Amino acid sequence: MASGEVVLQIEGLTKVYRSLFTPVGVKAVDDLNLSVRRGETYSVVGPNGSGKTTTLKILLGLIFPTAGTASIFGKDIADLSVREQIGFLPEDAYLYDVFNGEELLDFYAGLFGFSRQRRRELTDELLSLVGMQANRKVPFRECSKGMRQRLALAQALVNDPELLILDEPTSGLDPAGRQQMTRLILELKRRGKTILLCSHFLAEVEEVCDRVGIMYRGRLVAEGTLGELAGAPTEIIIATSGLGADKTEQLAGHAAVLGIEDGIVRMGHEAGEELWSVLEAIHRAGGTILEVSRPRPSLQDVFVKAIRQDTSEEAQ
Amino acid sequence: MTPQLAFLIGLFIVVVVLLLTRKQWAPALIHAVPSIWRIAKITVAEARRRRVIQAVVILVVLILISMTFFSYLSPQEQSRMLISGGLAAITVFGILLAIFIAAFLIPQELDDRTVYAILAKPVRRFEFVVGKYIGALIILAAIVVTMTVVLIGVLLIQNQFVQDLPDSAFNPNLKGVVFAAVMNYFAIAVLTALIVLISTVASTTMTVVSAFIIWAVGSLQSTISDLAAHAEIPVTKALLTIAYIIVPKLENFDFRHEVSNFVPVSYTAAWNPLIQGVGYIVVVMILASIFFNDRQV
Numbered sequence: 001m002a003s004g005e006v007v008l009q010i011e012g013l014t015k016v017y018r019s020l021f022t023p024v025g026v027k028a029v030d031d032l033n034l035s036v037r038r039g040e041t042y043s044v045v046g047p048n049g050s051g052k053t054t055t056l057k058i059l060l061g062l063i064f065p066t067a068g069t070a071s072i073f074g075k076d077i078a079d080l081s082v083r084e085q086i087g088f089l090p091e092d093a094y095l096y097d098v099f100n101g102e103e104l105l106d107f108y109a110g111l112f113g114f115s116r117q118r119r120r121e122l123t124d125e126l127l128s129l130v131g132m133q134a135n136r137k138v139p140f141r142e143c144s145k146g147m148r149q150r151l152a153l154a155q156a157l158v159n160d161p162e163l164l165i166l167d168e169p170t171s172g173l174d175p176a177g178r179q180q181m182t183r184l185i186l187e188l189k190r191r192g193k194t195i196l197l198c199s200h201f202l203a204e205v206e207e208v209c210d211r212v213g214i215m216y217r218g219r220l221v222a223e224g225t226l227g228e229l230a231g232a233p234t235e236i237i238i239a240t241s242g243l244g245a246d247k248t249e250q251l252a253g254h255a256a257v258l259g260i261e262d263g264i265v266r267m268g269h270e271a272g273e274e275l276w277s278v279l280e281a282i283h284r285a286g287g288t289i290l291e292v293s294r295p296r297p298s299l300q301d302v303f304v305k306a307i308r309q310d311t312s313e314e315a316q
Numbered sequence: 317m318t319p320q321l322a323f324l325i326g327l328f329i330v331v332v333v334l335l336l337t338r339k340q341w342a343p344a345l346i347h348a349v350p351s352i353w354r355i356a357k358i359t360v361a362e363a364r365r366r367r368v369i370q371a372v373v374i375l376v377v378l379i380l381i382s383m384t385f386f387s388y389l390s391p392q393e394q395s396r397m398l399i400s401g402g403l404a405a406i407t408v409f410g411i412l413l414a415i416f417i418a419a420f421l422i423p424q425e426l427d428d429r430t431v432y433a434i435l436a437k438p439v440r441r442f443e444f445v446v447g448k449y450i451g452a453l454i455i456l457a458a459i460v461v462t463m464t465v466v467l468i469g470v471l472l473i474q475n476q477f478v479q480d481l482p483d484s485a486f487n488p489n490l491k492g493v494v495f496a497a498v499m500n501y502f503a504i505a506v507l508t509a510l511i512v513l514i515s516t517v518a519s520t521t522m523t524v525v526s527a528f529i530i531w532a533v534g535s536l537q538s539t540i541s542d543l544a545a546h547a548e549i550p551v552t553k554a555l556l557t558i559a560y561i562i563v564p565k566l567e568n569f570d571f572r573h574e575v576s577n578f579v580p581v582s583y584t585a586a587w588n589p590l591i592q593g594v595g596y597i598v599v600v601m602i603l604a605s606i607f608f609n610d611r612q613v
Contacts (some may be wrong), residue, residue, distance in 0.1 A: 013422060039350070060435070060436045060613070061435065062432060062435055062436070062613045063612040063613065064612060080438050080440060081438065083437055083438045084438050086436065087437035088432070088433065090429065090432045090433060090436075092429075094428060094429035094430050094432055094433065095430060095433060096358065096362060096430055096513070098361075098362055098365040099358075099361070099362075103361075107354065107358050108433065108437065110350075110354045111351055111354060111434065111437040111438070111439055112437065112438065113350055129379075152433075155433060156433075159437075165436075
């Protein structure tokens with residue numbers, strides 16, 4: 001559960017890529033402000049090229065910002081001790097392909113100075129956590145995409161980090177692999193890890209995240225909990241069957257009904273007593289009520305809306 | 317002031333600066349040693365599993381063994397040919413392997429993006445660069461030792477054969493062969509450091525091309541010095557002089573001629589290039605670490 005303590009703070013972060021051919025530069029990240037609280041799972045979503053990975057690379061000290069600051073656990077990201085509390089899962093699991101899972105985990109654990117005994121224990125624990133115990137001797141290059149991704153997650157956990165940075169953890173995985181990875185992320189969340197996740201798989205984000213930031217063209221165009229971003233439900237939907245054409249017309253005349261199409265009755269979301277009277281009317285008309293729901297806009301709807309809004313604002 | 321004196325003064329200044337600032341870097345160095353060692357170990361382990369290196373070493377071993385087939389030569393000629401050819405093979409293949417191992421050492425990590433998972437851990441960039449370099453040195457040491465042992469084996473076997481001949485003068489001069497091979501390894505170590513430095517700022521192709529040029533210039537330093545002395549165009553003179561000062565004098569590590577011609581080798585003559593070589597490596601690795609520290613990966 002997220003507490004008030006801010007673990008990751010980004011202020012005015014800007015990254016401009018300049019080259020000989022583009023002296024003006026390409027703005028990959030533009031004045032980004034963002035904060036993640038302890039125990040929270042925060043997801044940065046956005047289309048390809050929106051600056052998500054660039055932001056992560058800045059946080060890990062792989063590239064350097066043009067402007068702005070970022071701190072993790074109150075320390076500047078340039079401070080090496082910060083990385084003792086971070087675990088990073090790179091996109092596409094870039095690990096040495098000639099080694100097997102056991103050797104890889106032993107190597108990465110060794111970079112934290114753990115003893116041989118501790119490394120052995122960690123290797124066993126992590127391999128069983130990610131479900132790779134049986135395949136511990138399989139060379140990385142012979143592993144399936146899902147196995148690689150799980151091993152990459154295991155190497156991110158060797159130091160039992162407080163903050164996990166996951167870059168597209170389910171990218172390229174089949175549905176079963178994606179589900180497995182999502183389960184692992186939920187397990188880590190349950191263990192109290194703070195997670196910063198970059199993804200463009202919105203379904204996965206909806207499943208695991210507490211808060212979402214939508215990035216587009218290097219900027220954070222919307223941020224909040226899923227509920228805040230989606231807003232209140234706008235309609236009540238009643239799915240029915242067995243309503244004849246005459247009964248449908250009769251029902252459409254009801255004051256609270258916004259419309260009926262293919263057996264789907266739409267009502268205003270603030271309908272109270274009217275809902276019961278409509279349900280009764282459907283029942284009297286011989287229809288069967290299949291489902292009554294108050295759907296919120298999906299993250300995908302919110303995402304598309306935020307991007308459209310940003311694009312139209314820029315055009316103006 | 318001779319270039320050697322200038323170099324030694326420079327080295328002295330670096331050592332003094334390092335001693336005066338030891339409180340700043342010594343704790344970091346103590347923390348760095350385990351990380352450097354682990355990166356070196358994984359570099360070696362990775363190279364051991366790459367088939368290309370093994371194939372080249374096997375090729376050199378076969379070349380060395382095949383040199384025993386020249387039985388029509390006199391024993392002394394055969395000995396000279398074996399030592400000279402064997403050491404030449406060790407030098408050429410050692411340098412070629414050094415170029416190809418060192419040129420890909422860091423760029424490969426960047427291309428494969430394996431560097432991400434390492435630098436996201438508490439590993440300083442200089443630890444990564446030095447670890448990769450030490451790993452390369454261990455691999456190259458293993459290769460040079462293997463080739464030298466095979467050459468010595470070939471010489472010993474050949475010695476057994478020619479001993480039965482009348483007035484045999486085979487004289488394998490094993491001590492000299494080992495000495496020449498060790499000096500050859502130091503030349504490889506210096507060149508490897510320079511290649512690692514170039515690879516921190518240039519592309520792989522550029523690094524490989526530069527490495528071959530440096531090898532050529534470094535092996536012809538006395539010729540470069542002569543050309544610089546006799547050059548009439550100021551720009552040419554300046555460029556040759558700069559090349560003479562900057563590029564390591566690899567030919568100073570080459571004792572092949574003395575050993576194969578049975579000229580008594582003065583082992584003390586090795587001190588000068590060895591000290592210069594170690595100083596060169598230290599300076600080059602500091603520069604490589606500084607450049608890689610600023611590199612966006």
